[in-house]
Amino acid sequence: MGAVLVAGIQILPVVASREAEIEDAAFVLLTVLSVPVLMFVVVGLAYSAIRFRANGDEEDGPPIHGHRGFQAIWLVVSFALVIGLFVYGALGLVDIRGAQESEFQVQVQAEQWAWKFEYPSGVVAKELHIPVGERVHLVVTSKDVIHSFWVPAFGIKQDAVPGRPTQIYVTATVAGTYPGLCAELCGSGHTGMHLTVVVSERAELDAWLSDQPGPESSGSEPPA
C-alpha cells in the first residue's frame, strides 16, 4: 500500500547529483517501510480504545502475562527489519563515500562567516564552480571554528573542522545554480553564511576560470 503511494515520488525538494539520487531513493524506501509500521500501531491502538474500554464495572482483564509465539514473531520481524535496513544503508553509504577518485579538485575554506574556494589553477573565488557529470573532490578546511559545508541539492554535508581537512566526493548531474549554506552553528553570523554553486559544462567552467583574477592578485593566503 505504501509502495503505491510513494512510487515515482521524489521526497527531497531538489535532486541534482548522484549522491542526492541515492539519498532520495533511501527516503522513499524508509517511508514505504514506515507506513505499515505506523498503521499497525495506530490501528491497534484505536481499535483497543474502542473495543476494550471498561464499561463501568470493577472487573479486571484476563491474567495474561505474555505470549511466547507473539513475542517471538515481534522480535524476529524487528530484527529482520533492522538487518535489512542496515544492509541497505551500508550499501548506500559505500555508494556515496566509496569511489574516492576524482577528475577535479577544489579546496574549500570556511571562516566566520564566509566561504572561499581555491581551484587547481590557483584561482581563488567566492563561488564554487564545478563541471557537470564529473566526480569532484572537495577538500574542506576551516580557519577558526567548526562549520559545515552543505549543498541541499547535492545531498552532501560535511563539517569543516579546524586542523583536520575533511573530504567530499560529489557528481553533479544537472547543470544550474544552487544555494549552499553552513549547517553547523558557528557564531553570530551563522544564519547568513551562504554560498553559491554553479554547475556547468567543462568548457564553460574553463572559460569562467580563465576570466578570474590570478592567485597573486586575489590577495588571500592559501588554505591551511
Next chain:
Amino acid sequence: MSVRRPGLRRALLGAAIGGAVGAGVLIGAQNAGMQIRDGQILGLAYLLALIGFLLGIGAFRFWVTWAAGRPVDVTEEHAAHGTAGDWRRYFRFTTDHKVIGVQYLVSAFLLFLTAGTFGMLMRVELAQPGLALGEDAYNTIMSTHGAMMITVALISIIGGLGNFLVPIMIGARDMAFPKTNALSYWLLPLPILLVAINPLLGGFDTGWTAYPPLSQQANLGQQAYLMAFVTVGISSILSAINFLVTVFRMRAPGMSLMRMPIFVWSLTVTATLALVATSVVAGAFTMLLFDRVLGTSFFRPSRGGDVVLFEHLFWFYSHPAVYIMGLPGLGAILEVVPVFARKPLFAYPLAVLSFIAIGVLSFMVWAHHMFVSGMADFFHIPIMLTTELISVPTGIVFLAALGTIWMGKLHFKTPMLWVFGFIWAFLIGGITGVYLADVPTDITLSDTYFVVAHFHYTIVGGTIFGLFAGTYYWFPKVTGRMYSERLGQLHFWWFMLAFNATFLPMFWLGIEGMRRRVADYPSEMGGVNLWVSFAAFNIFLSMAVFVFNMVRSWRRGEQAAANPWRAKTLEWQVASPPPVQNFDHIPTVSAGPYEYGGGAGVPTEGRAVP
C-alpha cells in the same frame, strides 16, 4: 529561620560571602597588576559561592561531626528528617526521600516553565522571516532553552518521582544514603541559577553541545554554562550511586529483582548509565574549562588540540544521556499501563531485558551524532548497525504497552491518556529516528529541523509524557489529594494537539532544508513557521491548566484514599501521603507487582502472606 541556624537564609549568605571572597581576591590581584582574566574571577567566585551555599544549608555538618569524632546529636539528626506537615522542611537540608522527591519535582516543573518561556521567545523570533530579537540574542535564548530543558529531562522523573517512590516501591524506609541524597538536590539551585542569568554574563551561543573552538571564543555566559553542567553532573553521579545501592541492598524480604516494579527497573538501568557516562562529559567539560580559564590546549587546533575528540567525548555521555532522560519515562508509562488496563504487564521479563539491552547498546551508538563530522568513513558502518539495533529493545516497550492494553479493561483517566499520547509521539520519534540512523538520509537531514522535530518527539514524547503520566498517577500518593480529572483531560488534549501541531510540520521544514539553530530562514517558509509559533504558544497556554490544577488540587483537592486506582504495587498499600517512616513494619512480598485478574498481588503493609 535565622542565619544562626543552617537553612536557606544562611545558605544564601554563605553563597554571597563565598562569591565575594573569590571575586575579591582575584580582582584585588588584578588591581595589583597581575594578569587575571574575567573567566578566572568568575570561576573562583562560583566555586567558593557553591561551597558557601552548601555549608550554609548544612550539607556537611553531620559528616564534619562524624569525621571530627564528636558524638552525633541524635535529636538533630532526627529533626533533619523532617516532621510531617511542616512546609519548612521543603526549604531545608531535609533527608527524607519524600521531601527530596517533592523538592526535585517542583524545581523541575519550575525549570520546565522557565525553559518553556525561552522556547516561546525562540518562536517569537522565528514567527516571521527576518530578525526580531537579533542573531546573538537568539543564539543565547536557544542555548539556554536547550540547557535548561536537558536538565529538566535529566532530573524530573528520576530525581522527583524516583526519589519519592523507589524506596516505598521496594519496601524500604528511605534511600541508602539520605544525606547524600539531600546533597545531590542542594547542589542544583546555584548552577541552575547561574544558567538562568547567563544572558547577564554576555550569554552563550553554542547550544548545549558547546563545541570548541566556538565555545572557547564565546562570552562568560559560556563558562557559566560549562561550570553549571559539571556541577549538575556531580549531583547526577551522587544520586546514581544512591539509587543503585538502595535498589540492590534495601529491598524488603520477598522483593526479588524480578518482582520489582518496572519503574524501579528503568531507574536502575538509568542510574547505571548516569554513573558510568557522566564522568566522561564532566571530564570533557572540565578540559574545555581549562582551555578557557587556564590556557591549556586540549581542544585548541591552533596548538595541536583536537576538536573532533571533544565531539566524541561529549556524545559518549550525551547519547547515553538520551536514555538517562528516556528510560525513566518509559518506566513510568509501563507502570501506569497495567493499572488502567487492569491486566498484568505484558512480557515483563522481556521488558526488563530490553531496558538492560538499551543500557548496554546506548554506549555504542554515540557517533551517530557525528556522521558528517569528518570522522573515519569505516566507523559509520558499525555505528549505523548498533543505532538501528537499539530499535529492537526499544520496540519491546511498545510490545509491552500494546500487549497489556490488548484485551484489557481500559479506564481512560488522565494518566492513561498520556500513555496513549506517549505511544503515538514516541512511535513518530522512533520511526523518524531510523531516517537519522541511516547514513545516506542522515547526511541530508543532519543539523536541520528534522532533527529538532525528532528529538522533541522522543524526549517530550518519551520523558515529558512519561513525567505527566507519572505526575497525575502518583499525585494522590504524593499530596494525599485528588487532582481535577476534568482539568487533567483538558490539559492532555490541549497539550497533545498543540504539541503535534508544533512539531509535525518541523519534519517537513527540515526536509525542505531549514537549518536548526538559525534566527532567520527563506521567506517561503514563513507561513509554516508562523503556524508553528502559534501552535507552540498553545503548548505554553496548556501548561497554565496544568499548573492551576496542580496548585489548586494540592491545596483544596478532594482527600485521596490510600489506593484510589486499585493498584497492586507497594506504594499504594501505605497511606496517602505516606507516613514519614513509610512502613510501620517492613512488608514481606509474596507476589509480582501486576497480578491483575485474579492473582495474589502484593500484601498490605506489615502483613506477611505465606
